[in-house]
Amino acid sequence: xxYNRSKGTPQQRNLDRTENLIQKGAVYMKININGKGIKVxxxxxxxxxxxxxxxxxxxxxxxxxxxxxxxxxxQKCIEVTLKIQKHYYRAETIADxxxxxxxxxxxxxxxxxxxxxxxxxxxxxxxxxxxxxxKTQPTPPAEAVEEPKIIKRKTxxxxxxxxxxxxxxxxxxGHSFLLYLDMDTEKVCVVYKRKDGNYGIIEPQY
Numbered sequence: 612x613x614y615n616r617s618k619g620t621p622q623q624r625n626l627d628r629t630e631n632l633i634q635k636g637a638v639y640m641k642i643n644i645n646g647k648g649i650k651v652x653x654x655x656x657x658x659x660x661x662x663x664x665x666x667x668x669x670x671x672x673x674x675x676x677x678x679x680x681x682x683x684x685x686q687k688c689i690e691v692t693l694k695i696q697k698h699y700y701r702a703e704t705i706a707d708x709x710x711x712x713x714x715x716x717x718x719x720x721x722x723x724x725x726x727x728x729x730x731x732x733x734x735x736x737x738x739x740x741x742x743x744x745x746k747t748q749p750t751p752p753a754e755a756v757e758e759p760k761i762i763k764r765k766t767x768x769x770x771x772x773x774x775x776x777x778x779x780x781x782x783x784x785g786h787s788f789l790l791y792l793d794m795d796t797e798k799v800c801v802v803y804k805r806k807d808g809n810y811g812i813i814e815p816q817y
Contacts, residue, residue: 640667640674647681649709655680658710662717666693666724680709691716692779693724697808699779700724769799777802778810 640663644651663676679690687709693700702719706712771794772780781789781802788803793814801813 640664640676642676642678644678645680647679649680649682649687651680655709655713658713662713663691665717666720687712689713689716691720693720695724697782697804698727699782700727701779701783774800774802774812 642659642663644656644659659678663678666674675694677692677694681688681690683705686705686707688703688705689709689712690703691701691713700720700723702716702723704712704715704719706715767790769790769792771792773794777789777791777800780791781787781804788801790799790801792798793800796814798814798817800815803811803813805811
């Protein structure tokens with residue numbers, strides 16, 4: 612795991628230790644840690660490194676983890692977002708202490724990753740079965756193609772968010788696009804998944 616650091620921050624004290632781990636092949640994930648209204652000390656850094664390190668056996672060095680730590684009234688809140696290839700996993704947990712909140716967040720992420728892995732395996736199995744089944748079926752006669760028309764209209768509340776949050780929400784919902792209100796420009800935008808696996812944003816110009 613590699614931390615993004617700037618000189619003078621608490622993370623700087625862990626630089627030598629983390630780089631040694633990287634050189635030994637003990638860590639691969641890139642971790643960005645941001646403490647808002649709370650000091651992220653050496654002990655918490657080490658605990659985050661250990662807890663998120665368990666995901667290394669599943670993913671490569673292109674995995675990015677963004678960790679945000681902040682107080683929440685009389686408790687502590689940890690928000691962890693994992694970007695693994697084209698997929699996002701997110702957990703936000705609150706507990707009396709930051710270490711318990713971290714444990715809970717890791718449990719949530721494990722559940723999301725396990726659920727997604729099961730879903731992918733089922734899709735692969737279903738696809739293989741259907742492909743073999745269709746080979747045994749006669750080709751149906753061609754039918755008249757009806758002109759497509761609008762059959763459904765859907766309304767929903769537009770939530771202010773930044774592009775990264777919009778991508779995360781789209782992935783978690785399993786949609787190919789998402790309409791959202793850009794919190795910086797205050798414009799209604801559309802984020803969508805491209806065929807090459809990347810993402811695009813459609814922004815109106817007034």
